[in-house]
Amino acid sequence: MNHPLKNTLSLMLLSTLSLGSAQKVASPIPIGIAVAQTSNASLFGQEQVIGARLAEKFLNARGGVGGTPIKLVFQDTSGDEAGAINAFQNLISKDNVVGIVGPTLSQQAFSADPIADRAKVPVLGPSNTAKGIPQIGAYISRVSAPVTAIAPNALKQALKINPKIKKVAVLYAQNDAFSTSETGIFQQTAKDLDLNVATVQKFQTTDNDFTTQVTAVLGENVDLVIISGLANDSGNLIKQLRQLGYKGLIVGGNGLNSSSMFPICGQYCDGVIVAQAYSPTQSSAANQLFAREYKAQYKKDPPQFAAQAYTGVQVFVDALKVLDHKKKIADWDLSDLRIALNKQLLIGKYKTPLGDLSFDKDGDIVQQAFYVAQIKMKDTKNGTFVFLK
Ligand code: PYR
Structure with missing residues:
Protein backbone atom coordinates (compact mmCIF):
# COMPACT_ATOMS: atom_id res chain seq x y z
CA MET A 1 0.00 0.00 0.00
CA ASN A 2 1.14 3.55 -0.70
CA HIS A 3 1.07 5.17 2.71
CA PRO A 4 1.51 9.01 2.60
CA LEU A 5 3.97 8.94 5.53
CA LYS A 6 6.00 6.24 3.83
CA ASN A 7 6.17 8.42 0.70
CA THR A 8 7.33 11.44 2.72
CA LEU A 9 9.96 9.35 4.47
CA SER A 10 11.31 7.91 1.24
CA LEU A 11 11.38 11.39 -0.29
CA MET A 12 13.38 12.69 2.70
CA LEU A 13 15.74 9.74 2.42
CA LEU A 14 16.15 10.34 -1.32
CA SER A 15 16.95 14.02 -0.91
CA THR A 16 19.44 13.25 1.89
CA LEU A 17 21.09 10.72 -0.36
CA SER A 18 21.29 13.08 -3.34
CA LEU A 19 22.67 15.87 -1.14
CA GLY A 20 25.19 13.62 0.53
CA SER A 21 26.37 11.54 -2.39
CA ALA A 22 27.56 12.33 -5.86
CA GLN A 23 25.04 12.26 -8.69
CA LYS A 24 26.15 10.27 -11.69
CA PRO A 146 26.60 38.64 -32.48
CA VAL A 147 24.81 41.61 -34.06
CA THR A 148 28.20 43.36 -34.29
CA ALA A 149 29.38 40.75 -36.83
CA ILE A 150 26.12 40.38 -38.73
CA ALA A 151 24.09 43.60 -38.93
CA PRO A 152 26.60 45.80 -40.83
CA ASN A 153 26.65 43.31 -43.73
CA ALA A 154 22.97 43.92 -44.50
CA LEU A 155 23.45 47.69 -44.75
CA LYS A 156 26.48 47.34 -47.01
CA GLN A 157 24.47 45.02 -49.27
CA ALA A 158 21.58 47.54 -49.42
CA LEU A 159 24.06 50.18 -50.61
CA LYS A 160 25.36 47.78 -53.25
CA ILE A 161 21.81 47.35 -54.56
CA ASN A 162 21.09 51.08 -54.42
CA PRO A 163 24.27 53.22 -54.14
CA LYS A 164 22.11 56.38 -54.09
CA ILE A 165 20.74 55.70 -50.61
CA LYS A 166 21.34 58.79 -48.44
CA LYS A 167 18.46 59.14 -46.02
CA VAL A 168 17.35 56.31 -43.75
CA ALA A 169 14.71 55.59 -41.10
CA VAL A 170 15.44 53.29 -38.18
CA LEU A 171 12.77 51.43 -36.20
CA TYR A 172 13.27 49.09 -33.24
CA ALA A 173 11.46 47.21 -30.48
CA GLN A 174 12.41 49.03 -27.32
CA ASN A 175 11.27 46.23 -24.96
CA ASP A 176 13.63 43.63 -26.42
CA ALA A 177 17.33 43.30 -25.57
CA PHE A 178 18.38 41.92 -28.94
CA SER A 179 16.47 44.61 -30.87
CA THR A 180 17.95 47.48 -28.85
CA SER A 181 21.42 45.98 -29.24
CA GLU A 182 21.01 45.45 -32.97
CA THR A 183 19.62 48.93 -33.66
CA GLY A 184 22.67 50.41 -31.93
CA ILE A 185 24.89 48.60 -34.45
CA PHE A 186 22.64 49.53 -37.39
CA GLN A 187 22.65 53.21 -36.37
CA GLN A 188 26.42 53.28 -35.86
CA THR A 189 27.01 51.55 -39.21
CA ALA A 190 24.65 54.01 -40.95
CA LYS A 191 26.72 56.91 -39.57
CA ASP A 192 29.99 55.19 -40.55
CA LEU A 193 28.62 54.84 -44.10
CA ASP A 194 27.74 58.58 -44.15
CA LEU A 195 24.01 57.94 -44.21
CA ASN A 196 21.62 60.44 -42.71
CA VAL A 197 19.45 58.82 -40.01
CA ALA A 198 16.38 61.01 -40.51
CA THR A 199 14.17 59.41 -37.87
CA VAL A 200 14.38 56.76 -35.15
CA GLN A 201 11.03 55.19 -34.23
CA LYS A 202 10.33 52.85 -31.32
CA PHE A 203 7.73 50.12 -30.92
CA GLN A 204 6.95 47.13 -28.68
CA THR A 205 7.29 43.47 -29.73
CA THR A 206 3.61 43.10 -28.72
CA ASP A 207 2.41 45.92 -31.04
CA ASN A 208 0.15 45.18 -34.00
CA ASP A 209 -0.63 48.70 -35.17
CA PHE A 210 2.29 50.73 -36.52
CA THR A 211 0.40 53.65 -38.06
CA THR A 212 2.20 56.27 -35.92
CA GLN A 213 5.67 54.98 -36.78
CA VAL A 214 4.89 54.44 -40.48
CA THR A 215 3.43 57.98 -40.77
CA ALA A 216 6.61 59.42 -39.27
CA VAL A 217 8.77 57.39 -41.68
CA LEU A 218 6.72 58.43 -44.73
CA GLY A 219 7.04 62.07 -43.66
CA GLU A 220 10.82 61.87 -43.99
CA ASN A 221 10.95 60.61 -47.58
CA VAL A 222 13.74 58.10 -46.84
CA ASP A 223 15.43 55.69 -49.28
CA LEU A 224 15.93 52.90 -46.75
CA VAL A 225 14.10 51.58 -43.70
CA ILE A 226 16.02 49.53 -41.12
CA ILE A 227 14.03 47.37 -38.71
CA SER A 228 15.11 45.62 -35.50
CA GLY A 229 12.34 43.59 -33.91
CA LEU A 230 11.12 40.01 -33.55
CA ALA A 231 9.21 38.09 -36.25
CA ASN A 232 5.55 38.94 -35.67
CA ASP A 233 6.01 42.66 -34.95
CA SER A 234 8.56 43.20 -37.74
CA GLY A 235 6.38 41.28 -40.20
CA ASN A 236 3.35 43.42 -39.44
CA LEU A 237 5.43 46.59 -39.54
CA ILE A 238 6.73 45.73 -43.03
CA LYS A 239 3.21 44.98 -44.22
CA GLN A 240 1.90 48.32 -42.96
CA LEU A 241 4.88 50.24 -44.40
CA ARG A 242 4.10 48.84 -47.85
CA GLN A 243 0.33 49.19 -47.53
CA LEU A 244 0.70 52.86 -46.62
CA GLY A 245 2.94 53.49 -49.59
CA TYR A 246 6.63 53.08 -48.69
CA LYS A 247 8.48 52.00 -51.86
CA GLY A 248 12.18 51.98 -50.91
CA LEU A 249 14.45 49.18 -49.70
CA ILE A 250 13.96 47.54 -46.29
CA VAL A 251 16.70 45.97 -44.19
CA GLY A 252 15.54 43.64 -41.43
CA GLY A 253 17.56 42.19 -38.58
CA ASN A 254 17.87 38.71 -37.15
CA GLY A 255 14.22 38.77 -36.04
CA LEU A 256 13.26 38.53 -39.72
CA ASN A 257 15.53 35.59 -40.27
CA SER A 258 12.81 32.97 -40.39
CA SER A 259 10.46 31.81 -43.11
CA SER A 260 7.82 31.51 -40.34
CA MET A 261 7.48 35.27 -40.81
CA PHE A 262 6.42 34.99 -44.48
CA PRO A 263 2.70 34.42 -43.79
CA ILE A 264 2.69 37.56 -41.59
CA CYS A 265 3.83 40.10 -44.20
CA GLY A 266 2.82 37.92 -47.17
CA GLN A 267 3.76 39.40 -50.53
CA TYR A 268 4.97 42.55 -48.73
CA CYS A 269 7.99 40.57 -47.39
CA ASP A 270 9.31 40.56 -50.97
CA GLY A 271 12.67 42.29 -51.34
CA VAL A 272 13.52 42.60 -47.63
CA ILE A 273 17.26 42.24 -47.02
CA VAL A 274 18.41 40.11 -44.07
CA ALA A 275 21.98 39.27 -43.05
CA GLN A 276 22.59 35.65 -42.12
CA ALA A 277 25.00 33.60 -40.04
CA TYR A 278 24.23 30.51 -42.08
CA SER A 279 23.88 29.58 -45.73
CA PRO A 280 22.38 26.29 -46.96
CA THR A 281 25.04 26.34 -49.67
CA GLN A 282 27.94 26.49 -47.19
CA SER A 283 30.36 23.95 -48.63
CA GLN A 368 34.54 32.20 -40.68
CA ALA A 369 31.79 33.38 -43.05
CA PHE A 370 28.62 35.47 -43.05
CA TYR A 371 25.98 36.01 -45.71
CA VAL A 372 23.19 38.33 -46.83
CA ALA A 373 19.90 37.18 -48.32
CA GLN A 374 16.92 38.89 -49.92
CA ILE A 375 13.41 37.55 -49.47
CA LYS A 376 11.69 36.39 -52.65
CA MET A 377 7.98 35.61 -52.21
CA LYS A 378 6.31 33.01 -54.46
CA ASP A 379 2.78 33.74 -53.23
CA THR A 380 1.21 35.23 -50.10
CA LYS A 381 2.58 32.52 -47.78
CA ASN A 382 5.62 30.92 -49.36
CA GLY A 383 8.95 32.40 -50.24
CA THR A 384 12.69 31.86 -50.03
CA PHE A 385 15.80 33.64 -48.87
CA VAL A 386 17.85 34.27 -52.00
CA PHE A 387 21.53 34.58 -51.07
CA LEU A 388 23.28 37.62 -52.55
CA LYS A 389 26.86 37.91 -53.71
C1 PYR B 1 18.01 37.41 -30.14
O1 PYR B 1 17.07 37.48 -29.33
O2 PYR B 1 19.18 37.56 -29.77
C2 PYR B 1 17.77 37.19 -31.55
O3 PYR B 1 18.68 37.30 -32.34
C3 PYR B 1 16.43 36.85 -31.99
Whole structure:
Protein backbone atom coordinates (compact mmCIF):
# COMPACT_ATOMS: atom_id res chain seq x y z
CA MET A 1 0.00 0.00 0.00
CA ASN A 2 1.14 3.55 -0.70
CA HIS A 3 1.07 5.17 2.71
CA PRO A 4 1.51 9.01 2.60
CA LEU A 5 3.97 8.94 5.53
CA LYS A 6 6.00 6.24 3.83
CA ASN A 7 6.17 8.42 0.70
CA THR A 8 7.33 11.44 2.72
CA LEU A 9 9.96 9.35 4.47
CA SER A 10 11.31 7.91 1.24
CA LEU A 11 11.38 11.39 -0.29
CA MET A 12 13.38 12.69 2.70
CA LEU A 13 15.74 9.74 2.42
CA LEU A 14 16.15 10.34 -1.32
CA SER A 15 16.95 14.02 -0.91
CA THR A 16 19.44 13.25 1.89
CA LEU A 17 21.09 10.72 -0.36
CA SER A 18 21.29 13.08 -3.34
CA LEU A 19 22.67 15.87 -1.14
CA GLY A 20 25.19 13.62 0.53
CA SER A 21 26.37 11.54 -2.39
CA ALA A 22 27.56 12.33 -5.86
CA GLN A 23 25.04 12.26 -8.69
CA LYS A 24 26.15 10.27 -11.69
CA VAL A 25 25.43 11.22 -15.30
CA ALA A 26 22.37 9.42 -16.67
CA SER A 27 22.50 7.18 -19.73
CA PRO A 28 21.45 8.09 -22.42
CA ILE A 29 23.29 11.37 -21.74
CA PRO A 30 20.71 14.15 -21.13
CA ILE A 31 21.26 17.47 -22.96
CA GLY A 32 18.73 20.24 -22.24
CA ILE A 33 16.98 22.19 -25.00
CA ALA A 34 15.30 25.28 -23.59
CA VAL A 35 13.64 27.06 -26.51
CA ALA A 36 10.31 28.75 -27.22
CA GLN A 37 7.85 26.08 -28.30
CA THR A 38 4.89 28.41 -27.62
CA SER A 39 4.30 32.22 -27.89
CA ASN A 40 5.38 34.48 -30.77
CA ALA A 41 9.00 33.48 -30.13
CA SER A 42 8.07 29.97 -31.27
CA LEU A 43 8.37 31.32 -34.84
CA PHE A 44 12.09 30.85 -34.12
CA GLY A 45 11.76 28.09 -31.51
CA GLN A 46 10.00 25.61 -33.75
CA GLU A 47 12.91 25.77 -36.19
CA GLN A 48 15.29 25.26 -33.26
CA VAL A 49 13.41 22.14 -32.13
CA ILE A 50 13.74 20.71 -35.65
CA GLY A 51 17.46 21.49 -35.79
CA ALA A 52 18.13 19.98 -32.37
CA ARG A 53 16.15 16.82 -33.14
CA LEU A 54 18.03 16.35 -36.42
CA ALA A 55 21.31 16.60 -34.51
CA GLU A 56 20.13 14.03 -31.94
CA LYS A 57 19.09 11.56 -34.65
CA PHE A 58 22.17 12.12 -36.72
CA LEU A 59 24.77 12.07 -33.96
CA ASN A 60 23.24 9.03 -32.25
CA ALA A 61 23.24 7.18 -35.58
CA ARG A 62 26.98 7.84 -35.61
CA GLY A 63 27.60 6.29 -32.20
CA GLY A 64 26.55 9.14 -29.88
CA VAL A 65 29.30 9.66 -27.31
CA GLY A 66 31.64 6.66 -27.48
CA GLY A 67 28.70 4.30 -28.01
CA THR A 68 26.37 5.94 -25.46
CA PRO A 69 23.44 7.81 -27.04
CA ILE A 70 22.44 11.32 -26.09
CA LYS A 71 18.86 12.18 -25.18
CA LEU A 72 17.52 15.70 -25.66
CA VAL A 73 15.32 16.95 -22.85
CA PHE A 74 12.98 19.71 -24.05
CA GLN A 75 11.61 22.39 -21.74
CA ASP A 76 9.44 25.10 -23.34
CA THR A 77 10.69 28.57 -22.41
CA SER A 78 7.74 30.30 -24.05
CA GLY A 79 8.65 33.88 -25.02
CA ASP A 80 9.35 35.61 -21.73
CA GLU A 81 11.90 35.70 -18.92
CA ALA A 82 9.82 33.73 -16.40
CA GLY A 83 9.36 30.89 -18.90
CA ALA A 84 13.09 30.72 -19.58
CA ILE A 85 13.99 30.77 -15.87
CA ASN A 86 11.51 27.97 -15.17
CA ALA A 87 12.82 25.86 -18.08
CA PHE A 88 16.43 26.34 -16.97
CA GLN A 89 15.62 25.43 -13.34
CA ASN A 90 13.85 22.24 -14.41
CA LEU A 91 16.68 21.19 -16.71
CA ILE A 92 19.34 21.87 -14.09
CA SER A 93 17.71 20.39 -10.96
CA LYS A 94 15.07 17.96 -12.17
CA ASP A 95 16.30 16.66 -15.52
CA ASN A 96 19.98 16.70 -14.48
CA VAL A 97 21.22 17.67 -17.92
CA VAL A 98 24.93 17.99 -18.66
CA GLY A 99 24.42 21.31 -20.47
CA ILE A 100 21.74 23.51 -22.02
CA VAL A 101 21.17 24.76 -25.56
CA GLY A 102 18.96 27.86 -25.12
CA PRO A 103 17.13 30.10 -24.61
CA THR A 104 15.63 31.52 -27.83
CA LEU A 105 15.78 35.26 -27.11
CA SER A 106 18.58 37.44 -25.74
CA GLN A 107 15.91 39.10 -23.62
CA GLN A 108 15.40 35.72 -21.92
CA ALA A 109 19.12 34.89 -21.77
CA PHE A 110 19.91 37.91 -19.60
CA SER A 111 17.50 36.50 -16.96
CA ALA A 112 17.96 32.73 -17.27
CA ASP A 113 21.68 32.40 -18.06
CA PRO A 114 22.84 33.68 -14.64
CA ILE A 115 20.96 30.76 -13.01
CA ALA A 116 22.90 28.20 -15.07
CA ASP A 117 26.12 30.14 -14.50
CA ARG A 118 25.68 30.03 -10.72
CA ALA A 119 24.88 26.29 -10.91
CA LYS A 120 28.01 25.75 -13.08
CA VAL A 121 25.99 24.30 -15.96
CA PRO A 122 27.33 25.12 -19.45
CA VAL A 123 24.96 27.02 -21.73
CA LEU A 124 25.23 27.39 -25.52
CA GLY A 125 23.03 30.22 -26.79
CA PRO A 126 21.61 29.08 -30.14
CA SER A 127 20.16 32.44 -31.22
CA ASN A 128 21.17 35.06 -28.66
CA THR A 129 22.84 37.78 -30.69
CA ALA A 130 22.78 40.82 -28.38
CA LYS A 131 26.05 42.32 -27.19
CA GLY A 132 27.13 41.03 -23.77
CA ILE A 133 25.67 37.49 -23.81
CA PRO A 134 28.92 35.48 -23.34
CA GLN A 135 30.01 38.03 -20.74
CA ILE A 136 27.08 37.00 -18.49
CA GLY A 137 29.37 34.39 -16.98
CA ALA A 138 32.08 31.76 -17.38
CA TYR A 139 29.51 29.05 -18.22
CA ILE A 140 27.77 31.04 -20.96
CA SER A 141 28.84 30.71 -24.61
CA ARG A 142 26.98 30.99 -27.89
CA VAL A 143 26.93 29.54 -31.40
CA SER A 144 24.95 32.54 -32.72
CA ALA A 145 27.20 35.24 -34.12
CA PRO A 146 26.60 38.64 -32.48
CA VAL A 147 24.81 41.61 -34.06
CA THR A 148 28.20 43.36 -34.29
CA ALA A 149 29.38 40.75 -36.83
CA ILE A 150 26.12 40.38 -38.73
CA ALA A 151 24.09 43.60 -38.93
CA PRO A 152 26.60 45.80 -40.83
CA ASN A 153 26.65 43.31 -43.73
CA ALA A 154 22.97 43.92 -44.50
CA LEU A 155 23.45 47.69 -44.75
CA LYS A 156 26.48 47.34 -47.01
CA GLN A 157 24.47 45.02 -49.27
CA ALA A 158 21.58 47.54 -49.42
CA LEU A 159 24.06 50.18 -50.61
CA LYS A 160 25.36 47.78 -53.25
CA ILE A 161 21.81 47.35 -54.56
CA ASN A 162 21.09 51.08 -54.42
CA PRO A 163 24.27 53.22 -54.14
CA LYS A 164 22.11 56.38 -54.09
CA ILE A 165 20.74 55.70 -50.61
CA LYS A 166 21.34 58.79 -48.44
CA LYS A 167 18.46 59.14 -46.02
CA VAL A 168 17.35 56.31 -43.75
CA ALA A 169 14.71 55.59 -41.10
CA VAL A 170 15.44 53.29 -38.18
CA LEU A 171 12.77 51.43 -36.20
CA TYR A 172 13.27 49.09 -33.24
CA ALA A 173 11.46 47.21 -30.48
CA GLN A 174 12.41 49.03 -27.32
CA ASN A 175 11.27 46.23 -24.96
CA ASP A 176 13.63 43.63 -26.42
CA ALA A 177 17.33 43.30 -25.57
CA PHE A 178 18.38 41.92 -28.94
CA SER A 179 16.47 44.61 -30.87
CA THR A 180 17.95 47.48 -28.85
CA SER A 181 21.42 45.98 -29.24
CA GLU A 182 21.01 45.45 -32.97
CA THR A 183 19.62 48.93 -33.66
CA GLY A 184 22.67 50.41 -31.93
CA ILE A 185 24.89 48.60 -34.45
CA PHE A 186 22.64 49.53 -37.39
CA GLN A 187 22.65 53.21 -36.37
CA GLN A 188 26.42 53.28 -35.86
CA THR A 189 27.01 51.55 -39.21
CA ALA A 190 24.65 54.01 -40.95
CA LYS A 191 26.72 56.91 -39.57
CA ASP A 192 29.99 55.19 -40.55
CA LEU A 193 28.62 54.84 -44.10
CA ASP A 194 27.74 58.58 -44.15
CA LEU A 195 24.01 57.94 -44.21
CA ASN A 196 21.62 60.44 -42.71
CA VAL A 197 19.45 58.82 -40.01
CA ALA A 198 16.38 61.01 -40.51
CA THR A 199 14.17 59.41 -37.87
CA VAL A 200 14.38 56.76 -35.15
CA GLN A 201 11.03 55.19 -34.23
CA LYS A 202 10.33 52.85 -31.32
CA PHE A 203 7.73 50.12 -30.92
CA GLN A 204 6.95 47.13 -28.68
CA THR A 205 7.29 43.47 -29.73
CA THR A 206 3.61 43.10 -28.72
CA ASP A 207 2.41 45.92 -31.04
CA ASN A 208 0.15 45.18 -34.00
CA ASP A 209 -0.63 48.70 -35.17
CA PHE A 210 2.29 50.73 -36.52
CA THR A 211 0.40 53.65 -38.06
CA THR A 212 2.20 56.27 -35.92
CA GLN A 213 5.67 54.98 -36.78
CA VAL A 214 4.89 54.44 -40.48
CA THR A 215 3.43 57.98 -40.77
CA ALA A 216 6.61 59.42 -39.27
CA VAL A 217 8.77 57.39 -41.68
CA LEU A 218 6.72 58.43 -44.73
CA GLY A 219 7.04 62.07 -43.66
CA GLU A 220 10.82 61.87 -43.99
CA ASN A 221 10.95 60.61 -47.58
CA VAL A 222 13.74 58.10 -46.84
CA ASP A 223 15.43 55.69 -49.28
CA LEU A 224 15.93 52.90 -46.75
CA VAL A 225 14.10 51.58 -43.70
CA ILE A 226 16.02 49.53 -41.12
CA ILE A 227 14.03 47.37 -38.71
CA SER A 228 15.11 45.62 -35.50
CA GLY A 229 12.34 43.59 -33.91
CA LEU A 230 11.12 40.01 -33.55
CA ALA A 231 9.21 38.09 -36.25
CA ASN A 232 5.55 38.94 -35.67
CA ASP A 233 6.01 42.66 -34.95
CA SER A 234 8.56 43.20 -37.74
CA GLY A 235 6.38 41.28 -40.20
CA ASN A 236 3.35 43.42 -39.44
CA LEU A 237 5.43 46.59 -39.54
CA ILE A 238 6.73 45.73 -43.03
CA LYS A 239 3.21 44.98 -44.22
CA GLN A 240 1.90 48.32 -42.96
CA LEU A 241 4.88 50.24 -44.40
CA ARG A 242 4.10 48.84 -47.85
CA GLN A 243 0.33 49.19 -47.53
CA LEU A 244 0.70 52.86 -46.62
CA GLY A 245 2.94 53.49 -49.59
CA TYR A 246 6.63 53.08 -48.69
CA LYS A 247 8.48 52.00 -51.86
CA GLY A 248 12.18 51.98 -50.91
CA LEU A 249 14.45 49.18 -49.70
CA ILE A 250 13.96 47.54 -46.29
CA VAL A 251 16.70 45.97 -44.19
CA GLY A 252 15.54 43.64 -41.43
CA GLY A 253 17.56 42.19 -38.58
CA ASN A 254 17.87 38.71 -37.15
CA GLY A 255 14.22 38.77 -36.04
CA LEU A 256 13.26 38.53 -39.72
CA ASN A 257 15.53 35.59 -40.27
CA SER A 258 12.81 32.97 -40.39
CA SER A 259 10.46 31.81 -43.11
CA SER A 260 7.82 31.51 -40.34
CA MET A 261 7.48 35.27 -40.81
CA PHE A 262 6.42 34.99 -44.48
CA PRO A 263 2.70 34.42 -43.79
CA ILE A 264 2.69 37.56 -41.59
CA CYS A 265 3.83 40.10 -44.20
CA GLY A 266 2.82 37.92 -47.17
CA GLN A 267 3.76 39.40 -50.53
CA TYR A 268 4.97 42.55 -48.73
CA CYS A 269 7.99 40.57 -47.39
CA ASP A 270 9.31 40.56 -50.97
CA GLY A 271 12.67 42.29 -51.34
CA VAL A 272 13.52 42.60 -47.63
CA ILE A 273 17.26 42.24 -47.02
CA VAL A 274 18.41 40.11 -44.07
CA ALA A 275 21.98 39.27 -43.05
CA GLN A 276 22.59 35.65 -42.12
CA ALA A 277 25.00 33.60 -40.04
CA TYR A 278 24.23 30.51 -42.08
CA SER A 279 23.88 29.58 -45.73
CA PRO A 280 22.38 26.29 -46.96
CA THR A 281 25.04 26.34 -49.67
CA GLN A 282 27.94 26.49 -47.19
CA SER A 283 30.36 23.95 -48.63
CA SER A 284 31.55 22.03 -45.56
CA ALA A 285 30.88 18.30 -45.45
CA ALA A 286 29.02 18.80 -42.14
CA ASN A 287 26.64 21.25 -43.78
CA GLN A 288 26.10 19.22 -46.92
CA LEU A 289 24.94 16.34 -44.73
CA PHE A 290 22.76 18.54 -42.55
CA ALA A 291 21.20 20.42 -45.46
CA ARG A 292 20.51 17.21 -47.37
CA GLU A 293 18.83 15.58 -44.37
CA TYR A 294 16.77 18.71 -43.62
CA LYS A 295 15.66 19.14 -47.21
CA ALA A 296 14.71 15.48 -47.58
CA GLN A 297 12.44 15.79 -44.55
CA TYR A 298 11.03 19.34 -44.88
CA LYS A 299 11.19 19.97 -48.66
CA LYS A 300 12.93 23.34 -48.24
CA ASP A 301 16.36 24.72 -47.43
CA PRO A 302 17.26 24.65 -43.73
CA PRO A 303 16.94 28.03 -41.98
CA GLN A 304 19.60 29.66 -39.82
CA PHE A 305 17.79 28.99 -36.50
CA ALA A 306 17.68 25.24 -37.22
CA ALA A 307 21.35 25.17 -38.27
CA GLN A 308 22.43 27.01 -35.12
CA ALA A 309 20.43 24.71 -32.80
CA TYR A 310 21.91 21.69 -34.56
CA THR A 311 25.35 23.19 -34.06
CA GLY A 312 24.73 23.74 -30.34
CA VAL A 313 23.93 20.06 -29.81
CA GLN A 314 26.89 19.01 -31.94
CA VAL A 315 29.35 21.15 -29.96
CA PHE A 316 28.19 19.50 -26.73
CA VAL A 317 28.51 16.03 -28.26
CA ASP A 318 31.96 16.70 -29.75
CA ALA A 319 33.21 18.05 -26.40
CA LEU A 320 31.66 15.10 -24.51
CA LYS A 321 33.48 12.69 -26.83
CA VAL A 322 36.85 14.18 -25.80
CA LEU A 323 35.95 13.80 -22.11
CA ASP A 324 34.65 10.25 -22.70
CA HIS A 325 38.12 9.27 -23.93
CA LYS A 326 39.55 10.32 -20.56
CA LYS A 327 36.84 8.63 -18.47
CA LYS A 328 33.55 7.08 -19.62
CA ILE A 329 30.77 9.66 -19.23
CA ALA A 330 28.69 7.24 -17.11
CA ASP A 331 31.49 7.19 -14.51
CA TRP A 332 31.62 10.97 -14.08
CA ASP A 333 30.02 12.81 -11.21
CA LEU A 334 27.44 15.15 -12.82
CA SER A 335 28.78 18.37 -11.24
CA ASP A 336 32.36 17.51 -12.21
CA LEU A 337 31.29 16.67 -15.75
CA ARG A 338 29.42 19.97 -16.19
CA ILE A 339 32.56 21.88 -15.16
CA ALA A 340 34.85 19.78 -17.38
CA LEU A 341 32.40 20.03 -20.29
CA ASN A 342 32.40 23.82 -20.09
CA LYS A 343 36.23 23.88 -20.13
CA GLN A 344 36.44 21.40 -22.98
CA LEU A 345 33.86 23.05 -25.24
CA LEU A 346 35.69 26.38 -25.00
CA ILE A 347 39.01 24.94 -26.21
CA GLY A 348 37.62 22.70 -28.96
CA LYS A 349 37.43 23.24 -32.72
CA TYR A 350 34.29 22.11 -34.48
CA LYS A 351 33.28 21.20 -38.02
CA THR A 352 29.62 22.18 -38.14
CA PRO A 353 26.87 23.22 -40.56
CA LEU A 354 27.93 26.82 -39.81
CA GLY A 355 31.44 25.93 -41.04
CA ASP A 356 34.57 25.55 -38.90
CA LEU A 357 34.11 27.24 -35.56
CA SER A 358 35.72 27.76 -32.17
CA PHE A 359 35.19 30.09 -29.22
CA ASP A 360 37.04 33.14 -27.96
CA LYS A 361 38.04 33.49 -24.30
CA ASP A 362 34.60 34.84 -23.35
CA GLY A 363 32.74 32.02 -25.07
CA ASP A 364 31.71 34.01 -28.11
CA ILE A 365 31.63 32.14 -31.41
CA VAL A 366 34.55 32.52 -33.81
CA GLN A 367 33.00 31.90 -37.21
CA GLN A 368 34.54 32.20 -40.68
CA ALA A 369 31.79 33.38 -43.05
CA PHE A 370 28.62 35.47 -43.05
CA TYR A 371 25.98 36.01 -45.71
CA VAL A 372 23.19 38.33 -46.83
CA ALA A 373 19.90 37.18 -48.32
CA GLN A 374 16.92 38.89 -49.92
CA ILE A 375 13.41 37.55 -49.47
CA LYS A 376 11.69 36.39 -52.65
CA MET A 377 7.98 35.61 -52.21
CA LYS A 378 6.31 33.01 -54.46
CA ASP A 379 2.78 33.74 -53.23
CA THR A 380 1.21 35.23 -50.10
CA LYS A 381 2.58 32.52 -47.78
CA ASN A 382 5.62 30.92 -49.36
CA GLY A 383 8.95 32.40 -50.24
CA THR A 384 12.69 31.86 -50.03
CA PHE A 385 15.80 33.64 -48.87
CA VAL A 386 17.85 34.27 -52.00
CA PHE A 387 21.53 34.58 -51.07
CA LEU A 388 23.28 37.62 -52.55
CA LYS A 389 26.86 37.91 -53.71
C1 PYR B 1 18.01 37.41 -30.14
O1 PYR B 1 17.07 37.48 -29.33
O2 PYR B 1 19.18 37.56 -29.77
C2 PYR B 1 17.77 37.19 -31.55
O3 PYR B 1 18.68 37.30 -32.34
C3 PYR B 1 16.43 36.85 -31.99
